Amino acid sequence: MKDLTLEDIAKQSGVSRSTVSRVVNDHPSVSPEVRKRVLKVIQNTGFQPNAAARSLASQRSNMIGLVLPRSVSAFFTDPYFPQLTQGIAYGCNNYNLTFSLFLVGNKEDEDKILPRISRSGLLDGLLIQVGQSDDLLIDHLSKTSVPSVILGRPFRPEGVSYIDVDNKRGAQTAVEHLIRLNYQKIAIITGDNDNSASLDRLEGYQQALKNAKRKEVPSLIVSGDFTESSGYKAMKKLLPRKPDAVFASADMMAIGAIHAIQEAGYRIPEDIALVGFDDVPMANQRHIQLTTMRQPILNFGIKAVELLLDVITNGPNPTRRLILDTELVIRETCGASKREPISNG
Amino acid sequence: MKDLTLEDIAKQSGVSRSTVSRVVNDHPSVSPEVRKRVLKVIQNTGFQPNAAARSLASQRSNMIGLVLPRSVSAFFTDPYFPQLTQGIAYGCNNYNLTFSLFLVGNKEDEDKILPRISRSGLLDGLLIQVGQSDDLLIDHLSKTSVPSVILGRPFRPEGVSYIDVDNKRGAQTAVEHLIRLNYQKIAIITGDNDNSASLDRLEGYQQALKNAKRKEVPSLIVSGDFTESSGYKAMKKLLPRKPDAVFASADMMAIGAIHAIQEAGYRIPEDIALVGFDDVPMANQRHIQLTTMRQPILNFGIKAVELLLDVITNGPNPTRRLILDTELVIRETCGASKREPISNG
DNA sequence: GTGAAAGCGCTAACAG
């Protein structure tokens, strides 16, 4: 069965093609009766306008893309990116957008994908995940005319719009919580040093110590790379230095740390307390109950879509910054239920 | 800067639009010198053909879609779907396809998305994940003219092409392994009873017992729903029935089972042995070391793309079935290293 | 091997 066109619907409804087009696009200037008549034919026939023709004529594809650079495509072991993807997908559903996913696997992929998406005609806009500091993807892409929004704080934020979570404040809140619970030697396990979120969380940790007039102990700062096993290794390194609390910059690393702590025969939170970051699904299971900073990941994705839509509609200037808050979720690993908080005065 | 068109390139190279088109599409009948000249202009200008115009004229969009029905969109907590998505994305990269992701969140999404993708013009083809048996998505979509390939064994496989993993054989291999290690009371934790993979794995379990002339004990068959917590609960139920080995139809459930077993003070594999299914990244960590059936998920995604491309190019008939094998990965939880296998005679 | 010309199916002025 051949696909129907506007022309077919027009003929069947006894109107012109333009009128059908207006009906399809909810254009106001169509008389109620005609609209009704046309709508009925559309219903009966199951007509759907051809997307390609539409894009070509209107210069709008109603498609947006998410680009995950090489440096993150392995991250699919972490629940963060799947959840983010889901949020974006829902955001697209809300606005009738088609959502295309570009996972850059290697340099070769990059060379093939970039030209394809950096030209208008395919995509109305781009959501670009920040990667490492030396990642030139964003610079490349933002140089083109395709409207785009960066996910995360870019290292070179000039001229680009981005959405991020308040990583510094989140980390600060986490560490302040630990300080309030009167822990004395608070360590941090950071993510890659090449990642803006990781750096911001480290800053938050430092800020909290500073505000509390504690001094920073370099040996209590150990770096991981956001993976569970890096958390395990980092904790192993930390153990001989006898921290009584640890802030892990990501839940997966916190989970790794838990294993290291338990393996060494220490109890959580009695011997060592722990706070994570993210609130991944695993953080809330019987045998874990991780205190953590919740990121509003799903909402982050939805908001990113809306921000991009704004950039598409109203142009790239002025550049937008949208910073979402995180939320402290108190569970077992911080020991809050068993300790006396220090007075707030 | 205005986007360039074929016409611009034509002018700059001193040839006609058609010739440039031929060069862009690697059409053979272009003289080497002309081709070279045109290619150079394209290089210099960074010209990219407009995707919408191309789709419209050629009736080919070079886009394919992945549809995850409502019943699976919550599955983004399981590593399976992210990995599958990654495999598909890589497959698309290999063939210069644009990959669109449709996550059906609710009925409303479904009503909006289905018409949009079921008409040619937007997508060249569709990859559709099987859901529950009462899911009408596949029936709907496969009734349209859009070429499609189902991921997983559909409940009503007539007339559709699909790709699946040999779930029955995989499960059978897992249980045979347990039998060979001389376990006597082998239990199974199944997935949802509404899922073909789950049913197939149950069949494999039954087949293995039957082949070994063991009789099936109904109380040793407990169902979960593929989640970690369902595995935990199922194992709790199983514990009083004293199995000495358990086949969990998914690694996440195996992990839940591990927690239940350890919590009850039993040792793995000495008191209870365990085999999972999937080989998720977590199955291979210091403190877990789960023996499991590995699914070639990434490759599954890539093969799915290739199968779809075949259907797009050569038509839907005859319908194709592509069944990939799983592989037994022996680690610690099955106790293989500590037990005497029974003789094969 | 190359160019001219006719669309692909739709949108968006512009008349009326």
Next chain:
DNA sequence: CTGTTAGCGCTTTCAC
């Protein structure tokens, strides 16, 4: 409020 008309940028016969 509705129809006519001119493209959107590319592919693809069909001549030459």
